[in-house]
Amino acid sequence: MDQSDILPLQEPTFFILLSLSHEPKHGYAILKDIERLSGGKIQLGTGTLYGALNRLLDQGLIQRSEKGSDAAATAPGKPRKAYALTRTGQRVLQAETARLKFLLAAARLRLGEEAI
Amino acid sequence: MNWSLRLYGLALRLYPWNFRQKYGAEMLDVFSQAQAQAQAGTESLAFLLRELFDLPASILREHFYAFRSGNAGLHPSLAGSTSTGSVSLGPHSSLPPAGWEVLLAGLPHVLMALAMGLLPLIHAVTGSAFHPTDIVLDIVIILALLPAAILALLLTVLRRGRAWAASWFSYWFVAVFMAVLRGHEALFPGRGFEYHMEGFVVNVVFPLIFAFFLYTVARNDRLKGLLAAMPLTLIVWLPYLENTPHTIIDPVAKSLVQLVGWLLLGGAAAYTVRARRLGVSVGLALLPLLLCAPVIVWLAVYQGGVLPFSENGPSLAAVMQFYLRTLWITASLLLGPQLAVSFRAFSRQIAPIALWFYRLAMAGLLLVFIAALEYARLTYFAAGSDFQSEPQPLANALLITGCTLFLFSFALILFTALRQPDWFDVRKLGAYCLLIGLVPVILFIGTPVRMYEPEVPLWLLVPTPLLWIAGSIWLITAKTSR
Numbered sequence: 001m002d003q004s005d006i007l008p009l010q011e012p013t014f015f016i017l018l019s020l021s022h023e024p025k026h027g028y029a030i031l032k033d034i035e036r037l038s039g040g041k042i043q044l045g046t047g048t049l050y051g052a053l054n055r056l057l058d059q060g061l062i063q064r065s066e067k068g069s070d071a072a073a074t075a076p077g078k079p080r081k082a083y084a085l086t087r088t089g090q091r092v093l094q095a096e097t098a099r100l101k102f103l104l105a106a107a108r109l110r111l112g113e114e115a116i
Numbered sequence: 117m118n119w120s121l122r123l124y125g126l127a128l129r130l131y132p133w134n135f136r137q138k139y140g141a142e143m144l145d146v147f148s149q150a151q152a153q154a155q156a157g158t159e160s161l162a163f164l165l166r167e168l169f170d171l172p173a174s175i176l177r178e179h180f181y182a183f184r185s186g187n188a189g190l191h192p193s194l195a196g197s198t199s200t201g202s203v204s205l206g207p208h209s210s211l212p213p214a215g216w217e218v219l220l221a222g223l224p225h226v227l228m229a230l231a232m233g234l235l236p237l238i239h240a241v242t243g244s245a246f247h248p249t250d251i252v253l254d255i256v257i258i259l260a261l262l263p264a265a266i267l268a269l270l271l272t273v274l275r276r277g278r279a280w281a282a283s284w285f286s287y288w289f290v291a292v293f294m295a296v297l298r299g300h301e302a303l304f305p306g307r308g309f310e311y312h313m314e315g316f317v318v319n320v321v322f323p324l325i326f327a328f329f330l331y332t333v334a335r336n337d338r339l340k341g342l343l344a345a346m347p348l349t350l351i352v353w354l355p356y357l358e359n360t361p362h363t364i365i366d367p368v369a370k371s372l373v374q375l376v377g378w379l380l381l382g383g384a385a386a387y388t389v390r391a392r393r394l395g396v397s398v399g400l401a402l403l404p405l406l407l408c409a410p411v412i413v414w415l416a417v418y419q420g421g422v423l424p425f426s427e428n429g430p431s432l433a434a435v436m437q438f439y440l441r442t443l444w445i446t447a448s449l450l451l452g453p454q455l456a457v458s459f460r461a462f463s464r465q466i467a468p469i470a471l472w473f474y475r476l477a478m479a480g481l482l483l484v485f486i487a488a489l490e491y492a493r494l495t496y497f498a499a500g501s502d503f504q505s506e507p508q509p510l511a512n513a514l515l516i517t518g519c520t521l522f523l524f525s526f527a528l529i530l531f532t533a534l535r536q537p538d539w540f541d542v543r544k545l546g547a548y549c550l551l552i553g554l555v556p557v558i559l560f561i562g563t564p565v566r567m568y569e570p571e572v573p574l575w576l577l578v579p580t581p582l583l584w585i586a587g588s589i590w591l592i593t594a595k596t597s598r
Contacts, residue, residue, distance in 0.1 A: 026142075027142055027143075027145070027146040028145075028146045028149045028150060031146065031150065043166060044170075045166055045167050045169070045170025045171070045174060046143050046146050046147050046150070046167060046170070047131075047143070047167075047170050047171055047173075047174025047175065047178075048170055048173075048174050049146070050135075050139040050142065050143050050146075051174050051177055051178055051181070053139070054135060054138070054139065054178070054181075055181065081142060
């Protein structure tokens with residue numbers, strides 16, 4: 001899939017990818033991490049989170065992972081599923097970050113450092 | 117499990133089936149953890165409110181995504197089209213439907229039984245002060261059917277593709293049609309439908325849209341196509357009862373026959389959703405035609421013997437004339453779309469190019485169909501005038517072009533079939549040509565005004581519709597393999 005089809009990312013999607021950039025996480029850990037990363041400004045609903053995860057899986061930006069699965073925390077036979085960033089996902093995250101940097105640089109150029 | 121978790125579990129059922137299967141358990145788990153973390157009063161409330169506001173948008177988004185990605189998120193029992201025309205309805209048999217789905221399939225017909233049969237029957241038997249005049253009946257139908265139809269529509273949107281919803285399709289279509297007629301009456305009081313544009317829309321465009329709709333539903337899923345067409349097996353006969361004055365027609369018999377007819381239809385629809393057997397379902401759908409329709413015609417023609425059927429006189433031969441013609445029309449509405457879909461699968465099995473010839477044949481049939489409707493419309497509005505003698509160039513041109521295209525396409529299909537190295541069933545091809553080709557002719561000769569025309573000899577009229585029905589059932593339920 002061409003990156004231009006995916007970019008720009010929506011805010012929740014960006015934060016989900018960002019949250020998975022260091023290590024695989026399961027659903028609840030992603031929710032809490034996003035809340036921390038955004039300073040409490042973004043609090044995703046469970047439905048929105050899993051909708052976004054579904055699309056990211058379809059697009060190949062994330063994958064299910066054994067690492068980070070928390071089998072002990074849930075009932076036997078139902079290990080909590082973890083999600084990990086794929087290489088494509090990493091590239092998309094980098095491209096989106098570069099895009100945001102470019103926007104920020106343009107804004108700085110026009111508005112000055114102190115206005116940002 | 118606390119109440120909020122239980123409610124959330126129920127709300128998850130509104131997501132597309134595939135999505136729910138993939139993430140339902142995880143979502144419930146995440147919800148439970150998040151709720152456990154937000155124990156404090158305001159924090160817990162904020163969490164619940166956030167989930168509450170998130171749910172509707174998220175559900176709609178997932179349905180839209182499932183739809184756009186070509187994966188309707190259907191339950192395996194309904195996923196996958198049977199458009200190949202094979203009567204082995206494979207995907208349907210993987211999981212049995214829930215009991216409430218079976219009930220919902222039969223519900224619209226049962227409501228019709230209550231409104232059209234039971235209430236008038238109670239009045240006729242008890243002679244109660246409550247007189248279900250047509251207006252009262254309208255109100256009862258609106259009160260009983262409309263909320264149920266809206267509820268079913270909502271459920272259909274939320275749980276797209278459920279088989280039972282097809283039972284409601286025709287009622288919605290009729291409701292839209294009635295709304296357009298009423299709207300026209302309100303906007304243009306006193307202006308009838310004999311005006312060219314309105315007449316054309318009501319008598320040609322609407323039936324065409326409806327026929328196309330029935331065909332499309334059947335093409336996507338043959339059982340749903342059958343369910344959608346089922347109400348027509350009784351609706352078509354209702355004018356017989358409406359046009360005969362209440363003072364002459366036996367009110368008990370009239371109510372009873374409607375009650376039995378709609379209940380039979382309800383049973384047929386419920387069985388169709390439950391058992392998913394096309395052949396038996398077709399047989400059950402035809403039952404009201406064989407058991408109730410003769411009584412309806414007898415009441416209107418033989419017992420009533422009044423307008424609009426008095427010209428033929430109250431004789432059994434006249435009853436047969438009306439019954440067999442209308443039976444043929446009704447059966448063609450029920451079986452016609454199935455026949456076309458079945459022929460589509462047959463053509464595709466011959467060769468890929470034959471599918472294109474099939475489409476050409478259907479285009480030709482469509483032109484003939486339009487011509488038949490246009491003839492019927494012109495004849496209807498010309499009743500009592502000498503308009504019939506006027507030339508009808510558009511309808512004639514459509515008829516000739518349509519017939520030529522239809523026959524030419526069939527010849528091409530036959531030619532393609534004969535060129536195939538394997539043996540091919542030419543008899544079946546001929547049967548398709550004859551039976552499908554007769555559909556617009558049936559509708560043409562069966563229109564009410566045409567019934568005033570000289571009677572068709574009974575020796576010809578009796579076997580023809582019955583053979584057409586038998587042949588159609590044979591083709592619809594036969595295996596399409598070579």
